[in-house]
Amino acid sequence: MIRPPCTPKIILASASAIRAEIMRNAGITFSVNPTNIDEEPIKKKCLQKGRTTAQLVEELALAKASGLRPSGKEIIVGADQVLEFNGKVFDKPSSVQEARTRLIELRGQEHRLIGAVCILQKGANPWCHISTTKLRMRQFSDEFLRGYIEVEGEALTSCVGAYKFEGRGALLFDRVEGDFFSILGLSLLPLLSELRRRGALTT
């Protein structure tokens, strides 16, 4: 049903468990081959050139996909996501303490998640989709925050906003605007559409 015969293989160039889960849940057949890129030079270059956050995220997603060398007609899927707040761009917090500081900074405020998903394929133009979602964190109590950090622990460092919106992270919010899959880090419907266009899924 999902893959017509003789279709290009799909490789997800991301170590993100939730991205793989989103694709698996939709019934896509694919393999995972995360690439390890050094993001710093890309960030520095984008900053020097005055690039927007969306352009930075696109660069990062493309760089991840470019880390794999397709031998044939494989479809390489890359993705990235950053958090934008008050003109600053945040990556994943590096410690639970940093996650705590971030949550306090975001509390009662609106922030944006900027995501990119891209496809690289030999002999075809690259494709990229950018998504923006807005989330408002509620004015949660210090007691709530203590409990939240205690329960989530190290997992807080695995997401840009120190929350998994598909899990307990939902408890942090009173308003979200935008696509759920994009919040989680992979804009599924645009990706499915492009995979169909490239003959990797039954239309």
Add this chain to the structure above:
Amino acid sequence: MIRPPCTPKIILASASAIRAEIMRNAGITFSVNPTNIDEEPIKKKCLQKGRTTAQLVEELALAKASGLRPSGKEIIVGADQVLEFNGKVFDKPSSVQEARTRLIELRGQEHRLIGAVCILQKGANPWCHISTTKLRMRQFSDEFLRGYIEVEGEALTSCVGAYKFEGRGALLFDRVEGDFFSILGLSLLPLLSELRRRGALTT
């Protein structure tokens, strides 16, 4: 973290696996006690009185919650969802054949999911939240449909639109507008907010 001490117990009066999963993922502690109500008299009454679809769904959600008799300050959560298309209201399809007919009818068209989640609690006013989401099914091929029905089988009869949007159902769509949790059948953020207001979750 999630429940302050001496808080009211939460009971979900729904047999829906996805509703329980949504609440569980958000870290809510609750028990499940589905009620079995006869929906036909409610639908008939609403039709006779010229009620809107939103009013019908609210009645159905309240009826499910009313099926439980709270002994103390328990919070009873009820929920319902119907599909509206071309002025018609659809409940779950009763067979795979009916699901197939429905998918063909909805193909290439936009439909709406109307959902209600409500809370009943002794000595407090009932609370109800209504959600509307719009989904456009893409113009999928007959080949795709055959494969989709083959893979999903009897599961198609467990959802109003013959799709689980959180699973392979996403393959049916090219555009959705609205909250993901509401599409799945339980508007999580408004529910969390009301549970906090009633002291059932840490603020």
